[in-house]
Amino acid sequence: MVLYQRGLTFCFGVLCFSVCCLLPATRVWPQESPSQSLEVASDVESANPRDWLPDSTVLYAQIAPVSEWMEHPLREWLVETEAFKKIWRSPEVMKARGGITVAEFAIGYKLDRLLRDITEGGVYVAIDRETKGIVVLTKTKGEEWLSKYLEKALDYVRKDAKSKNQPEPIESAQYRGIEGYKFQTGIFAAIGPWLMITNQGDLAKAVIDRTVDPGLPTLRQARWTAIADATWLRDASGTSQDRGTATASRLVNFEVDLATVRSVIGQNDLFSEQAKDFGAELILGGVLSVLRNAPVVAGSLDMDASGISIALNAPSEEQWFAESREYYVGPLVSGRAPAALKIDSIATLGTYRNLSEMWLRAGDLFNQNVNDQLAQADNTLTTLFSGKDFGTDILGAIEPELQLIAKQQSFPEDGLRPTVQLPAFAFVAKLKKPEVMRRELKRIFQSFVGFLNITGAQEAQPQLDLSMDRVGDNPIYFAEYIRDADRPYENGLPIQFNFSPTLAFLGDHVILASSVALARELLDEPFSPSEADVSPTDVHTLFRVDAQALQAILESNENAMITQNMLEKGHSRAEAKREIETLLGILSLFRSGTVEMSFQNKASLSLRVDAMIEPK
Amino acid sequence: MSEKRIDDTHARVSQKLSEIDPEIAWQAWQPSPEIPWNAERARLLFRRGGFGASPEDLEYALKHSSSQVVDRMLGAGMGKKNEEFERESSQIASSVRAGGDAERLGAWWLHRMMHSPSPLVEKMTLFWHGHFATGADKVTDSELMYAQNQLFRKHALGDFRELVHAISKDAAMLIYLDSESNRKAHPNENYARELMELFCLGEGNYSEQDVQELARCFTGWEVRRKMFRFNPYQHDSGMKSLLGSEDIESGETAIDVVLRHAEMPFFVVDKLFRFLVCDEPRPSKSLLQPLVNRFIESGYKTESVVRQILESELMLSLWPVGKKIRSPVEFAVNLTRGLDATTNLDRLAKALKPLGQALFFPPNVKGWDGGRAWINSSTLIGRSNFVVDLLGDGNTRFHGGALDEWVKSQRISSLDGWMEWLSDSLLAIPLKPDEQLRWKEQITSSTNANHWRAALITLSRNAKLQLS
């Protein structure tokens, strides 16, 4: 209850939009249906939809009233942005706005006012398994208000149909003293100050039954929702409020009965024991374990002046992780991401992943087909790495705390530049046996460059020149592409010139970079190896992207993106340019994005996505 | 006067090619009240001299004369538009070249074929690509393929002899024919043979001895660092005789000897005739003679022959209608241009492969055989699927919008009107009344409620859509 009163002061962009779409349906209230007949009017006034929804509900969401959304500081920010103005003035939106104005005139009510009043006490959405229906409950301004405008709206719809010579558009029927209306596929009913909209008559009845008869099993009694209600899960999803930012507001809270979803979907790929897809396992492995076992998943969407945050939480238990997935969560679910490197970048990813263990456990993790392919890959990779066993010697050389960095490269202003400019990438990990592995890796790197040169020569590609240098005590090995002296490169440099494969060592750490400049920067900005050992947070995976840096690299490739768009969509240059500029415009609204995943206290999986907004 | 004409407007008495008087065939076509300049002739001209008429092309054509249309197909008076187009095309080229993938060059070229203000230049570039066939599968370097394509474009309608000299030193060509190194001790006969057999003279006009001698002339011609280079130390400076000429010094002189062969103009003109006029039957030498004379008089300018063919009595009498099978590229580009459609060009380029004509990937040095060789079960199914895919691709737009909108903008409101429009603008040979009926039945009984689409899809399975 506390949650309901405090937490439900919100709205959410997409849902707000869908409410707009429902508008024609929401002006359907008849005059002759005042709902005084409701016996328990006072209860209804303060009721919680949890007590009205059937226990077969599988998804339950609480959404903030429209007023919260309308008055949110972000709204002011949004309408002032160039991208929004552009969209607002686009022909499609102009047309829709015209239609709305006509309707507003007919009902005599401004749209935003109407939405505020309808949703004044909050919006609740539920999906029911038994009836396969969806129901939306909104608490309106008041019972009297609702009956008045319901009547007006129904009147409008009937008149409209008559003027077009269409048959009576609304069916109505009574059920336990409540008048229900059917217009197109929607069923509407007023329950005191509450407006109910659903697509299934049986679901409408089930809700009405519970408003009258408190003895029926309700959502509040469902076992899964009790778990979802458990304090720890609430806390986990309530981090935004815990952070105590005064302006933060919860826009959406939702919870899903995962066990039922599993039983409906069945044992499909997502929930199967052995993975079919190597990439999916590598990225999601541990998450899949949780999804296979957890009874519920709860989530929320918060918004404050600085950004939007989406959180997903599920309970997790140590025994849910099969031994084969220890590579993902670490022994006793102790795997943590390394401390983030402090370096300006487009994106960084820090995570725990024992790649060697995954490679060697492939037999348990994957089906026969993937394993056959891995066996062949193992053979090729081992050949490539001059006889070193890929799983044991190469992947096994590094600790499981991994870090990936992407950073924009700078190319000389005046000189030749690659036609397509790619970011530089670096991979950083700690070596298990630094003394031995430094030498080994150096040799492997050298023969790898030789290999690239031989295959490159067969394909008439440019050649690499191998060099070595030192930054302080740290050796750095790198290979750079050589320009062909006879070639004018009037079209700019080929794409290969984005790369200068580099291997560097910093203390116990190894750096593999696609560009020597990025490797040097990492060496110049030394990170303490001991810092990486102690993870200050409980975070298992942290991904950060800097929208401004991302935008910068996209802008430097704007021409290439435009021609790409012309080729892919058959657009003219002008059309392509417009589309790319809109995309960059939307990106400019954001400052940064973060995805954070943790297996907290070994008992909960939480996944957060934060988008920070670029202040004006 | 009417006796001196080949009037084939109604296809009543399609004359046999062998019975057509060469003098009449190649005289300039003149409109008359009975034989007027009209849409059917304009469409034929655009199909043969370009990649089909867009609605805009047709509008222009009907307001101008046939020779003005040919001028326009060569880009005359398109100054600013041409400039804009070249800028746009070179931007696409630079993006495609940056990736180094020769397959994507096809997308760039298709963009040119669809939008170039001088479609005849692109058409002839395609002709030379098939004539001097070089495949990126072997050359691998997309830059060389691009350079070769630009070479074809530059010489597309120019002096044939200059083109032969240029292609003989083209790196992509020499790599394709294993002539990267050509040493005195081991003259490589590959290029020498193809120069005579496939590029200039045709089989039977030279001896094996000539092949060996010509190969010796080319010794020292090499490709190094992706560029042609003459290595005088590997050149065989001994006595060489070729096609009856003695004492040939250099490779260049040898090429001139080949080009001076009396069969050369016949060989080239015959191939142009088959490219522009009809797949079958082969024209007689006497029919070609006036064109050959013109070719020689003009200093072997391709443009002179191409122009004469396109503006001739034989062409505009409508005799050639339906006598060529559309190549996959013609099929695809005619269709998109005719419908004023734009789409994902990368996919379009890839879609040509199963139809048998992947640009920059001819099957072998002989190029595409064309004619009946285009047609088999797999390519026919491919052509129909091509239409289905084109309509199904979310990126396909018709004059920037949906098909329905576009149909409306053409002031077509009924299925009959749409069928008539499609038949007129996409088919070379009109459907007969019973075929019309059956087509309509197929459309209306189709489960596809969108009859505009259904009409196109059912039409894609009609043999007449394959003819030019």
Added chain:
Amino acid sequence: MKRRTFATGAITAAAGLAIDSTCQGRWMRTLASELHARASSLYRSDRVVVVIQLSGGNDGLNTVIPHRHELYRKARPKLGVSSSDVIEVTDGLGLHPSLKSLDRVLSDGRLSIVQGVGYESPNRSHFESMDIWQSCRHKKDRAPSGWIGRWISEYQASERPDSLGVHVGAESLPMAFLERGVQVPSVASLEQMRLKAKVEQVGSTDVGGDVASSLMKGDERGASEGEDAELGLLGFVETSTSAAIAASERLEMTLAQTTAPTGFPSSRLSEKLQVISRLILAGVSTQIYYVTLDGFDTHANQPAAHEALLRQWSEAVAAFTARMKEAGHEDRVLVMTFSEFGRRVAENASLGTDHGAAAPMFLAGPKLPNLLVGDHPSLSDLDDGDLKFGIDFRAVYAAVIEDWLGTSSLKSLDGDYRQSATGLQLFANRS
């Protein structure tokens, strides 16, 4: 004359299809009987070869294994397959255990292992050796040209609705198909042979109905003249269209009848063979299909990789031949497997093997008189550490082209290998 007969036949067939296509049930029945009729008339003469190319160099010595041989055990101390694991073929000679799915083919007498196949002065480069196997020529002094390409150029009749050769796979066309004037389709997936938007093609086979009438009128536009073209261009395209639609419909029918053929494992090779099986059952008149399976270049950690590849190959071949048997085509479809070379006798230090020379070829499908053809190459008499070849691969090709397909091999192989082919006795004597 022959041409006209063919064309009329095709038209009748297509017209028959067209009429019946209005009624689904009858249509299916008619197609079935049509298919059957075609099968009995065509299949005796239209034999099929499916060529499987194992790219990278298959370790023949660990495929057909002289497991008890002292020198084998000595050369393969780590990679050697033990006697208890092999599938015993004859005394002392066994197959790799991952080939167990070939059991049935083996016991039915439908497998031949041609031992010690290779060629004079073997080349150990993948590319060079593969070129030799595909071109049947030693030197690249002429334009690329392959044995199947040359065979097609000799036997492809222009009216044949389907290409004599088809490459199934997404990689580029193998050199074996290259030849001037020959254009061979590469079929990346079955979708390429199926008409899309089937729901919309109701009655579309009707196009065939028009052919007869256009044939009658020689002066019709699109008709061409001259003694070489009895059928004008329009007539030709119409006939071909009918044939294409008929083939596509037969394909649809086999697809409808056999809901995803059981027994085909999920692997890339299996998918390709599945495509071929459906084309064959749809009555496509192609005679040589070609597929490749890459990955045999096992320089390091060979056991798991080699086992996976052999399993993929044998399971796919077993499923394919079983499907052919089930459909009654097992006596007209031959699967021939080769690799560009075998591997060295001695294993290397990274648990792998390096490029070698002679290796076995495999034939499967029809009844074959001899399980083993030729002798296992000697393990003591080596050529610089490699097995010596006993049978020239062109002799095997010649036997397939002459005795199996019943055509001449002289142009295709650029030489006369008929005598050595006869000596191999690969196939039972043809009456």
